[in-house]
Amino acid sequence: MSKRLSQRLRGPNATFLIATLLFFVVVQALLSFGLLNNFWRGIIFWGVAITIVSLGLNLIYGFNGQFSLGQYGFYAIGAYASADVTYRFMRSDNSALIVVIGGSVITLLLMWGLSALLRRFYGVSTISAFVFNLLATIIGFGCAVVILVPALNAPISALLAVLPSGLAQQIVFFFALLGGAALAGIVSFLFGMPGLELGSDYFGIATLGFTIIIKVLLDNTDTILPFPEMKGARGMVGIPQWTTWPWVFFSFMLVVLVMRNVLHSSTGRTIVAVREDERAAELVGIDTAQSKLLAFVLGSVFAGLAGGIRAHDLAFLHPQSFNFIQSFNPLIIVVFGGLGSMTGTIFAGFTWILLLEGVLRLYLPAGFETWRFVVYPLLLIMMMLLRPEGLLGQYEIAFLRAKLPTLNRKLTTPAPTAEEVTA
Amino acid sequence: MTVQGVNNGLLTHRRNGRVLNWISAGLLALAGLFVLYVLGKAAWANPNVFLQQVLNGLQLGFIYALIALGYTMIYGIVKLINFAHGDVFMVGAFTSFFAISTAELHRWPLLFWPGISEGVATVIGSATVILLSMLVAGFLAVVMERFAYRPLRNKPRIAALITAIGVSFFLEYFAALPFAYTNNYITYPRPFDIYVFHHSDISPVIVGGAWGLFLLSLALFGVLAWMGKRGNQQAYVWSHHPALQFGMLLGGFLAVVLTLVGGGISIRGEEADLTVSNVVLVIMISSILLQVVLQYIVQRTRLGKAMRASAYDKPAARLMGINVDTVIAATFALGGGLAGAAGVLYATAFKQVHHLMGIIPGLKAFVAAVIGGIGSIPGALVGALIMGQTEVLSAGFISTPMRDAISFSMLIVVLLVRPQGIFGEPPTEKV
Numbered sequence: 041m042s043k044r045l046s047q048r049l050r051g052p053n054a055t056f057l058i059a060t061l062l063f064f065v066v067v068q069a070l071l072s073f074g075l076l077n078n079f080w081r082g083i084i085f086w087g088v089a090i091t092i093v094s095l096g097l098n099l100i101y102g103f104n105g106q107f108s109l110g111q112y113g114f115y116a117i118g119a120y121a122s123a124d125v126t127y128r129f130m131r132s133d134n135s136a137l138i139v140v141i142g143g144s145v146i147t148l149l150l151m152w153g154l155s156a157l158l159r160r161f162y163g164v165s166t167i168s169a170f171v172f173n174l175l176a177t178i179i180g181f182g183c184a185v186v187i188l189v190p191a192l193n194a195p196i197s198a199l200l201a202v203l204p205s206g207l208a209q210q211i212v213f214f215f216a217l218l219g220g221a222a223l224a225g226i227v228s229f230l231f232g233m234p235g236l237e238l239g240s241d242y243f244g245i246a247t248l249g250f251t252i253i254i255k256v257l258l259d260n261t262d263t264i265l266p267f268p269e270m271k272g273a274r275g276m277v278g279i280p281q282w283t284t285w286p287w288v289f290f291s292f293m294l295v296v297l298v299m300r301n302v303l304h305s306s307t308g309r310t311i312v313a314v315r316e317d318e319r320a321a322e323l324v325g326i327d328t329a330q331s332k333l334l335a336f337v338l339g340s341v342f343a344g345l346a347g348g349i350r351a352h353d354l355a356f357l358h359p360q361s362f363n364f365i366q367s368f369n370p371l372i373i374v375v376f377g378g379l380g381s382m383t384g385t386i387f388a389g390f391t392w393i394l395l396l397e398g399v400l401r402l403y404l405p406a407g408f409e410t411w412r413f414v415v416y417p418l419l420l421i422m423m424m425l426l427r428p429e430g431l432l433g434q435y436e437i438a439f440l441r442a443k444l445p446t447l448n449r450k451l452t453t454p455a456p457t458a459e460e461v462t463a
Numbered sequence: 464m465t466v467q468g469v470n471n472g473l474l475t476h477r478r479n480g481r482v483l484n485w486i487s488a489g490l491l492a493l494a495g496l497f498v499l500y501v502l503g504k505a506a507w508a509n510p511n512v513f514l515q516q517v518l519n520g521l522q523l524g525f526i527y528a529l530i531a532l533g534y535t536m537i538y539g540i541v542k543l544i545n546f547a548h549g550d551v552f553m554v555g556a557f558t559s560f561f562a563i564s565t566a567e568l569h570r571w572p573l574l575f576w577p578g579i580s581e582g583v584a585t586v587i588g589s590a591t592v593i594l595l596s597m598l599v600a601g602f603l604a605v606v607m608e609r610f611a612y613r614p615l616r617n618k619p620r621i622a623a624l625i626t627a628i629g630v631s632f633f634l635e636y637f638a639a640l641p642f643a644y645t646n647n648y649i650t651y652p653r654p655f656d657i658y659v660f661h662h663s664d665i666s667p668v669i670v671g672g673a674w675g676l677f678l679l680s681l682a683l684f685g686v687l688a689w690m691g692k693r694g695n696q697q698a699y700v701w702s703h704h705p706a707l708q709f710g711m712l713l714g715g716f717l718a719v720v721l722t723l724v725g726g727g728i729s730i731r732g733e734e735a736d737l738t739v740s741n742v743v744l745v746i747m748i749s750s751i752l753l754q755v756v757l758q759y760i761v762q763r764t765r766l767g768k769a770m771r772a773s774a775y776d777k778p779a780a781r782l783m784g785i786n787v788d789t790v791i792a793a794t795f796a797l798g799g800g801l802a803g804a805a806g807v808l809y810a811t812a813f814k815q816v817h818h819l820m821g822i823i824p825g826l827k828a829f830v831a832a833v834i835g836g837i838g839s840i841p842g843a844l845v846g847a848l849i850m851g852q853t854e855v856l857s858a859g860f861i862s863t864p865m866r867d868a869i870s871f872s873m874l875i876v877v878l879l880v881r882p883q884g885i886f887g888e889p890p891t892e893k894v
Contacts, residue, residue: 051488107621152740161480167879168480168487175490236878241544242878245833248826251869256868264865365822413636425614428622461745 041401064289071285084355088288089350091389092295094373095341099299102380103308104335105315107240110231112367112368113254113341114224119362120258120270120343122220123279125270126352129212134196135189138210140219142188143460144366147180147226156461166329170234198340213282215261217291223346232336236329251364258359275315275358279443283353291349291441295342299382300440302338310412311335315380361457378430382440388431505860510730514723515737516859517852521720522743522812524851525750530828531803531835531843532757533604539838540622540774540794546627546800547607549825550634555600555803556810556820557644559592560651568592571655593749596807597800601799604799605792613788639819648817652809658741665725673721677714688864693754705759713751720747746808751802758840759811766793774838823867827854830874838885845885849873 049057069083070076076084097111121140128136158164161232200208235246241362261270270276299310303307312409322328351357373392376386506513530552537545562568570590572579611630615623639646648662682709691699700706722728724737760765769790772780781787808814809824835846853873858866877884 052722062578145526156484158480160477161483162477163484164480165484165487167491170486171490172483235875238878238882242833242882245829246878249830249874252826252871253868256865260864264862328883372625372628375621379619379621379714410636411638413632414640415631415634417636420631421611421626424622424626424629425611428615 044119046220052441056437056439060293064285068285080398083393085283085288086350086355086397088292088389089346089353090369090373090388090393091347092292092346092376093343094370094385095295095299096339096346097334097370097383098339098374098377098380098385099303099342100384101338102333102374102378102385103238103303103315104311104337105318107244107330107334108247108339108369109244109364110250111339111370112229112362112364113247113251113429114228114340114343115347115350116254116258116359116362117227118220118274118347119357120220120261121344122216122345122348123201123215123276123351123357124267124376125216125219125267125277126274126280126282129200129216131280132197132201133193134200137186137215137219139184140223141215142192143184144219144222144226145354146183146251147177148222149358150180151229161288162353167235170230174230177230193367209280209282213287213352214299217287217345220348220351221341221344221427224342224347228337228340229333232333232340235337238331244335246368248364251362251367254288255359255362262435267309270357274430275356275357277356279351279355281352288349288353291345295345296386297384299337299342303382305333307334312380312427343399370392376423376430378432378434381430381432381434381436383386383435383437384430384432466820484636485508502856502860511733511737512859514735516855518720518723518739518743520855521716522746522851523854524806524848525746525807526812527824527828527831527850528844528847529750529753529801529808530688530825530845531832532754532840533802533844534796534825534829535832535835535839536761536770536794536834536836539772540791541612541616541623542768543612543623544829545628545798546624546825547631547634548604548798549821549823549828550605550638551600551632551799551815551821552602552802552806552809552825553818553821554634555596555637555806556651557638557806557858558599558803559596559810560649560816561805562592562595563652563654570597574875575707583653588677589745593804594640594806596803598803600803600806601800604696604795604802606794606797608795613791631870635818644818646818648815651731651814651816653811653814654807655741655745656813657736660724660741660744661738662725662727662736665721667725670718670721670725671756673717674713676710677718680710683707684711703762706754708758709751711756712755713748716751717744720744734829742808742812746812747798749804754840754844757797757801760797761840766790770794817827827870830871833874834877834884836884838888839884839886842884842886 067076071081093111093115096114097108099190100108102110121136125136125140128134151173154172158169158172160265200212203211231247231250235243235250238246257265258270261267261272262272269278273327302312310321310326313324313326314328314331314335319327322330369392374385375389376390376392377386396412400415404412474759502513509781516593530548533548533551534545535689537543537548570584571591571594572584572587576584578633605779609629611626612623615626638644684702686699687702687707720739720743723735724739759767760768769785770793771788772783772785773787778789780790805824810821828847831846831850832843833846834849835842850870850873854866857869861869
């Protein structure tokens, strides 16, 4: 066992581990010694959040070929859901926590049962599968609201009150992030099931519509939706600022590792196969619908997670920041970095935030602040004209590159010749 | 189109899922019936308001139709969602804003021919403003195509899409600069004064004329189509003549609108009191006119033939000696011109201009184009009318703040039921 671990920690893996740990320690040190002011701290945290969103989009668009503009919708869902959980916790009300986590668990169980049930039938159209899953979701969250909240609110509040307040906070924050991501995942599953059948451009427009619908709903959270604490178009204030560098860093690493390992598994190869040629993938027996749905849901879960991180860093949420115009940002980042390159997305995500929100904001001469969005599209157009395949193209650092499976290595060694065999 | 399960040996025991499909279709139908019930209840409670909303929806629908035509043509020929199209619409609107507020272009006939009557001067002046905006917007679209999209023609499609987003941002935020336009909502000086027609303003002669135009062109179309069916090729060609289409479309819409307003109809014993403003009529007439002109260009001229050929197969069109680049530039010019006209009409109807005014109408027009079937010119009109009605009726009777959400839900619903749109042809996949 120890030998295998030491084997694993050689070469690119070790380099990656050391580099990321160094990054973690350096930023943590800078933060603890107060060398980074709040502006640059915010820029780094924002950079990580937008990179996670973009990695999700890269999984959907870069690796699976499904053009999506809905990433900010899921980002918003994650942000608002997790912010609601912690907001209510701060006011000693855990109903949001119970609804988000309990509802998600019940819904996932119901969906699991439903898929087992639907498997016993043939010829079930996608729309009817969607309708049943929608019903399952409504029942799941309805049960959480009607049954779980009255039953569990008092005991959970008592339990969290017994714990030391710092620990209780961290636990609630963890479940808030988890709940936001889960909610984004469930919504993306429901949306993707019928939506992904539409094919590339139509799906893009449908997801754009989804983002607009989410934004309109967020504008009316206190009038149409029953969430007065979200304050609709006035913006949600009073979210605790709990995001710390370890949370940001380890969420980021989690996303990178999950994405890398998924992509290099057989599931990931089906995802890439669907991008290359959907019809051919179907012909070799890949369940393309399932593969597309998996990539879409996973990408949206990443967006939901990033939303939770961003919400608890900024401590303020406004529907306008989840406008569909903003939803072009991850797309631009992914294309800038290179479609289908995780390294490129990470690089472009940080560069984009540093450039647009950091450097251009700080160093444009006085009186030229409004030129920020005139310079930026010009750079964008120049970039696309000069290097349409993105900054890094298909380049990956060694750690993220596909490792040749052992089976392939055996196959590539030359077969023994007849002389060797006889000898 | 099925949910595929794991083939775990149960294949023979799997039952037909038809029942489940029926159940879900029933549930969806119930949801649809509920919407119809809400609308029907509103219509029954106050038919006057309901019909008035339908008339208002026509105004929005015809503006969306003009924008949607550009989208549908550009998408049809270069397969690019031109996100900057909504901003061409915005540029058209504020070209006319400057033409009217600083140059007073809408009053030029009065300067040249002092004795001319006020009405004729207004018509000529407004037409000039619209034409100027069309020219500027069309020119802008061509420039955009030449410098931003043409170099990327053979590159991955996403590069052109990102460039379109870039061009869109550039136009929006350049317009917001202090010396260009500022980012305020500015009151738009209408080229002509608004006048609301009431029941008493519309003489039965005009209503009869509209019905006459409609019925005459319909009858002519019927006869020619019948003759064409009997084998008369020339009659068949004549039956699709744009003038006939114009007569039928304009006559039909005018007849319905004018009958509603001035026909003295009574609903449940109560005299209807509906109004229509001259802006609505201008929008309707110019939209239908431009639509038919476009239909003429696409169906009857060499340029249109080249456009259709390029949309169908670009390499083959090039082999046939068509200059595809010119054709694409012409498509952009036509689409941009229509968007410019739409901008003037929109600003006239809503009386304000803003540097982000193009985004939402642009997207809704794109949705209209998709609903009608992308690449189809009649589809753009039908889709746009559906979008206009959806927006106005949902704002009026379902939920005002949710009207955008409901409009975009329409897109998802239509795409699920009929992915190629109402008039679209199902996509053929080359394997």
